[in-house]
Amino acid sequence: MSGEEVKPPSEAELAKMDRDQLVELGTKLDGVTLVEYPDPWPVKDTRAEKRAERLVALWFAISGLAGLLFVVSLIWWPWKYEAPDNEHGHFLYSLYTPFLGITLGLAVLGLGVGILLYTKKFIPHELAVQERGDGGSKEVDKATIVAQLADTGTRSTIARRSLIKRSAGLGAAGLGLAAAALPVASFIKDPWKNTDNKESLWHTGWQPEHPGEVVYMRRNTGRPHEVALVRAEDLDAGGMETVFPFRESERHDEEALSAALHRSDNPVMLIRLRPADSARVVKRKGQEDFNFGDYYAYTKLCSHVGCPTSLYEQRTNRILCPCHQSQFDALHYGKPIFGPATRALAQLPITVDDKGYLIARGDFIEAVGPAFWERKS
Template sequence: MTTNDHSRPGSGGGDDEPGQLHGGPDDDYTPEQLAAMDRTELDRLGARYDGVEVLHVEPAAPAGSPLEKKNTRLVTNWFLLAALFALAFVVIYAGSGWFLPDWEWTVESETWSSIYTPLLGLTFGASMISVGIGLVLYVKKLLPHETAVQDKHDGSHFDRVTTGATLMSGLHNSGLPRRKALKGALGLLGAAFGAMLLAPLGGFIKDPNKGNPLGTTPWAEGLRLLRDDGTPVRPGDQTPGSLATVFPEVEGGNKAYDAAVMLIRLRPEQLETLVTPEGQEDFGYGDYVAYSKICTHAGCPVSLYEQETSRILCPCHQSQFDVTKGAMPIFGPATRSLPQLPITVDDEGYFVAVSDFREPVGPSYWNMGRLG
């Protein structure tokens, strides 16, 4: 046989109608009086802390003992280490290219590699791991180990107040209020960890969007077209129907994500069917045309060229562009033509750019129509 017991303090006090709560401390004291009581006073009124009855409490280590001090130092050191890694993340993120180097090195005098992003990942991951280890050690070595049972609460104000008292009692039992070094480490960790999370999201340390980064590239008037090995290109260097990938003659030009250009020499039969978009009649030079290598759909490299069909293909999503029609998309998800780079030759007979691209390179974006 099962009965409902409403006789304990904070319950319905023997009420025969469930749902109404009266009798016991809830009727004997106002909510303000209950909220002002400490745990000892609530205990005398029969508090069980939201139905939780503690059967056994075993401290992790005696207060003030050498073992407790050793455990406190261990936990504090892990939180300090997490804070230092978080601060290192912020310093690397904010200082790269400013008061810190560009985190690059050369391999075989040609290939450049950057460790900027790996350093960010390393410091961020190390901070997260250190926080995790610190929390685990804090629970295992500093918090008391309790054995408790819990009944389903009845929702009285008395039980809600005693729940808060339970939380405050747990904080007191953890010893955190008297561990100044640990509190300092946690404060530093909170500040450093917050800065680490906000730095890349808020963009308040440095602004990567100064100027018009989406509408400009490293190309400019007079810059030579260079192969990946740094050699310039003359009109006679390519055979009809061939394609060469070229970059601007600037430092790091072959590493700029938006600077890769396809220099294509058309065949005679392609020249006969060549349709030049309005306003771009003088963009090519002789039988040469130059188009951005960045697909206007999702930014993939469109490096496949079928000279028989005059089609440039993107291997990612199968967009196809007709080189004899201003690199207009004729198949696939791309909706814009590949931007054309206006080219000519300099006094020494090498290909140079007449200007930057006249339209943005790569996928479309929200404010492309507002570009001047």
């Protein structure tokens, strides 16, 4: 290092300097001594240089193509559940999430590896020593740093490597498109186009498809195509069972029977309170007749973030969500009493038919699960 003070040039002298002179001046003004500043490719256009350029371009191209594949798979890959008995459909469905992860991972990896390889192969690896100094940036400092950056760009030969520039642009565009597609994907299909049907956020599979249709409560026996309806006498006092909707029109439709068990907003906790507990129930205004005797039915979707509230504590009559430990009081219209949940569990209105089978009197009167933008509460 040198302790000699460098006198800044006048504005007229500064204007006459070329880039090399500005680079040299900038290093001196910053108290920097360039020990080594080698050209990565002193002999231009060699086979090794071309191979290095193609390798960098290959990784950028992989990133761009992977980003495009991510967007394509996110939007057009078969993502709806298919039962295992449909081998082809189930196989494609099972690849949806892994394919999203692989393509997005490759997009990030390809761009990162391409940048690292370009830095290693083409950016000059100078060795510099700089003296410690204080003070802000002057006009001469600004001019020299711009010159140094421009010189670095020239020495890295990026200006004449159109293949790398195009492939890098493809990689950055592909990854950017993938990142933009994630928040935009939910707007491709309008969730409010037909809000009165059971496919909207406001309704569930318990909604009758036509006036007068009976929707039964069905238990899951482990065999998707078996229909096991629930009678009022099937549960002991203090018992709980998860039930799903069933329609007679679906009895011989294997796909519909299986889909009813896998739809996320269908599961309902059917609880039969003990007589002593039933006498202490506090009912929600407007839902005074939603129960049938000692039987109460609540959605299994937690009102916090939609985890399954699959635990029922008979002694305390509390419904528990294992994800974030929210607790709901089954004797107080499913009101939250502990944890992050702030809204009561939606209650399904139920009764029995003339054969003693438990049925739904209609759909939930509020949206189940966590909040969303259009929800008022």
